[in-house]
Amino acid sequence: MKVKTKCITIVMPLLFLCVSCAEVKKEESTEVAIEKVKLMTLDPGHFHAALVQKAMYPQVDSTIFVFAPKGAEVDDFLTKIKQYNSRVENSTAWEVKTYLGDDYLNKMTSEKPGNVMVVAGKNSKKIDYVLAAVKAGLNVYADKPLVINPEGFEKLKEAFIIAEENGVMIYDIMTERFESTTMMQKQFSLLPNVFGELIDGTPEEPAISKESVHHFFKYVSGKPLIRPSWFFDVNEEGEGIVDVTTHLVDLVQWEAFPNQIIDSSQVEMVSARRWPTVLSLEEFQNVTGSDTYPEYLEKDIAEDGLNVYCNGEMTYKINGKFAKVSVIWNYKAPEGTGDTHYSVMRGSKSNLIIKQGEEENYKPVLYVESKLGADFEKSLNLAIENEIAEQFLGTTVEKVEDGKWKIVIPEKFKIGHESHFGQVTENYLKYLASGELPTWEVPNMITKYYTTIAAYKKAKEN
Template sequence: MIRSSFVLLSVMSVMACNSNEAQKEKRGSDITLVTLDPGHFHAALVQKTMYPGVDSNVYVYAPEGPDLKLHLDRINAYNTRADQPTHWNEQVYTGTDFFQKMIAEKKGNIVVMAGNNQKKTEYIFKTVDAGMNVLADKPMVINSDGFELLKKAFTKAAENKVLLYDIMTERFEINTMLQREFSQAKKLFGELEKGTPDNPAVTKESVHYFYKFVSGNVLQRPSWFMDVMQQGEGIVDVTTHLVDLVQWESFPGQVLDYNKDVALISAKRWPTNMTLSQFNAITKQNAFPEYLKKDLINDSTLSVYSNGEINYKLRGVHAKVSVTWGYKAPEGTGDTHYSIMRGTRTNLIIKQGKEENYRPVLYIEPVGKKDADYEKDLNEALQTVEEKFPGIGVEKTAKGWRAVIPEKYNTGHEAHFGQVTESYLKYLKDGKLPDWEVPNMITKYYITTSALELAKKTSAK
């Protein structure tokens, strides 16, 4: 009896502490999140952690249905996990006028958008027009018509003094950050090559799979994810990250102008085929919905234009980005990334293949035969890198060196959403984005949407 009373008392104490913490957080909150129609699991990943100064109440506006249920289930899983549980309180509105209701009520000051992309650009424009900040998952736009509206949205955001920003998680992957840092060590790297269409100076390739695990569970995707009219083709979706990294690494902190700095060379697109049984495994749907009938090869095979490649020049530097989607990764593998930046003295290469146990690894390789000062210059560059990333080292390989990275930096893709959100919250506190962010976002989406148009023309010939 005494033991039972103690347990009850302990439980009540924990509940009281949690309640006090929540109230304390609310009293000190300057930021309240709003989630709009969360059809993509990225919406939940923004809330995988709590943030100082952010209200634990989150206002969700969405239509009733499986997308909303999956989102709320993910938030509940974060709230009830054993290790560092969150304490989000989701306030949900599901009327058919959910978007209009969100605009009218203005319950929060940051609207998180990660879902169906068909109306996303329109939602973005109307939300910033109403004076609300927007943190949007990629892509913010999936076609050229949408690009024109997105430009107007950035203009409107500036007029209303709100921040419109997209979630570029790949900037927080440690090997990518190190590739950028070492490329700025001019004595080691030299100058970024100009390259050619056949041998670009910067190449970034990304391989993804429809069947994957997220937060320890098989990801259930909405049926519309396979509809390019709603999700967008691969050439305007995942390539958003790759184009962003080309800009962020090659011209850090510099303002880019798509009218002057971009020259498209070629673009192509191709489909990934998916059987009905495969479709069922990831959507739990027993039949293809009506809106996918246009993409059927036959009654049991769906053709999804999820793959694309863009060759272009950015300020005279040849770059190539490509994305491919398979259905399911071979056992023991997963999504992979390949990247190379070619300097006049050093090539910086990220590989994620079998030799790397399917984990990204940065290689530092001299161009040609290394000279007598190469190792000295490498050690000097390493010292500078270590000032930002303590504990980073290098070890010799047959062709050069590979970065040795302490495990604390390998936070994983899901954690990067929290890091992006923390950066965005800092920008809100400062009242502005870095000067280069908006013009470079516009340049990025010009490249992806223009490439789609070029690829369609090419494939139609």
């Protein structure tokens, strides 16, 4: 998809400049400044909005525009930007111009002081923001998920059509593609001598499985995260099966079928289920700072506490392979731990497994389990020395037991979740500069959300 957008500052020589039709062309050099990317943050209700600005980028203007209703959420966003600007190391220099009012969306789309809308907040409103932006000829850079229900998915398909017509880009922030063990897992899966081919799998033992465990109480940028009360309303945030699973479904497509267009007709939902995490009033208070449950959460309050349907699991076939995705939310992680990730890709020659438990000190570690004989270790070492070293220089392999090895990735590649937002943003800026996304990105985004919505509908049937 070609995108007509002015993205970066470019200085280029013009060998011939015609000053007027009457003048003779003469050779000279001049500078033509093309407008930088200018970010407009709309209604920031999630801390991910601020993480986009935790770093600065040469292609991006230092002035950012904020359009939002008045309230604690935009105040929190502005506070984080001030913290980034004032920190001792790697401080930023953002100049913030803020408009606060109920007509914030119309104000942004009518005035358009920037060319890229950044949005991370209430998921219920996100697709309407996206539609309004592309209709106004603005590029979209959005936190996941773009949609949380079937009605939203229909709007998303419409938004992609309008974006194509208006020459603008819709892109969701897939940070997990930049996590080092996930990148390594994908790279190994592309090596026939080590991985072989992805097996078809079964519903009981899928070809590829991913599980993500998250926690309501956590620290962000070194401070306890205060979540808005609406975060616990599935009508606003979405159920877990359409929220965090977006990352996992994306990784299934990205790892198992790299650079391939996957159509929604290639997805068959086999089973899906949902269940709640129960929060006491005290736990709710600790996370939100609110004294009581707001009225809109009364529908979810039972004798045992607030029932939040944030957990979900789906098993499906994609391009002939069985896949399983699950997400679990707990109140708080044990001391010294945090959000965790488990993933396995089953190949004809080996399994590639990411674990993040106590044995790994709650840090993600990639293991390779062989299905072959003694010659496998030689193939594994050759892969480390050659293909793996090209992207992850200094990586080594450590034998754990017969037929199982741990991949030791240098610490410099383990930059953490918050820093992945900068990596995704830099990648997005490259797409803006080139004027197009990879051919598979848009159709696969549509298929990704088709999958999560299909799981949502299946789970609601039970």
